[in-house]
Amino acid sequence: MLRQIINYRRFIVLFLVVLLVTVLLFPELQKRPFYFLGRPVVFVISGLQKGLTWIGGGFGTVWNGYVNLVSVRRENEQLRRDLARLQNETIRLQEDAHANERLQELLDLKKAAAYHGLAAAVIGRDPSNWYRTLMIDKGSRDGVAVEMGVITPAGVVGRVIKAEPAVSQVLLITDRNGAVAALVQRTRDEGLVEGTEKGLARIKYLSLLADVKQGDLVLTSGLTGGFPKGFPIGTLGRITKKEPDLFKEAEVTPNVDFSKIEEVLVITSLDDRK
């Protein structure tokens, strides 16, 4: 009997794991704040993410310097060393200038806007291909809370879905679970921008009478919390209307290039400051 149990140990373990996870996955349990159990793990992972992002930046600079050096003649070692040093310095300065430019844009946006914003750096992205999220280096300790909107000077990025003390997770508008109330700037038709499987976005629930065209600008309507009214999301692409549907929908090309975001602004309050 005991031998049989030992023989089937792996299946018993599998059964127990499946049972545990099934319980964990129950939709009701997802709402419970049991994330505190994983806080130490998140703390370690986010620390490593920050380190790797920093190393990645440094490595990129050195690598670019190396690539640029390949064409320099072998016999002029001294010149090559000087060139390497200068190139590295130039790249570093260029990086600084770009970062300065981006941060200045964020600062301008922060100053000009009728809302309070908190600048944050992107330290990681979702480990899975199924979800589109960003990890930022500001958390509940800095005033970030769930449901806050996240933007860049180019447009809407997404919404905070998890706020740990030192880091937060942002669900991008290109994630299939993300949705932002929007309107078409030219025609004022309202709809809902959602993510797609392709990692793009689409606007749904546009009226059949809406005279929308490709290239129209899509803005936030301000109806969903977290975002001010009139902030750019993207431009309309292909417009579709299937026969039985009561609404039109259209592809939206986001203004933000999500693969290149390095800094974002979290909208901590929509109170008018002016």
Added chain:
Amino acid sequence: MNRWTYGIIALLLVPVQTTWLNGIELHSVKPDLVLLLVYFTGFYAGEMSGLRAGLGMGLGTDLVSGGPFGLHIATLAMMGLVSGLLGRFFLNTTATLTMGMVFMLSILDGILVFFFHQWVLGGIQFADVFRWTLLPEALYNTATAGIVFWAGLGRLNIKKQGAGTASLSIPIS
């Protein structure tokens, strides 16, 4: 590979997956190194080690992923167990076998993720997910597994544990 090396690789893998790997994304899809680690652990060290690796790596993934909590714990633990059980059928391995197994396991993992996601959140079409996420990811994982095997594991000649203990053993030379 000793426990410390393995531990460091496992600890660094989720942060690497969320930072450096974004640089090699193709159409918003990147290889799943965590799944590969779980597969190799299960295949070489047995199903219980695979299961443990899946549980640990799944927890790390779930904590920094936007999906429902528990999803990757479930799927990766199962993948660790399955790869361990499959590993019992083979005395040793080749790059082709590794790639075939990883492709199959990636598809299975994707199907499980789909079902769990659909159960908790719903609202996705399998055909779309298969075309835009599941299949590209499986292909990318397969290619990466081939490179990992060719560049490292195949040369290390790691001894498999529990090889040939299944009722049907297929020695591969």
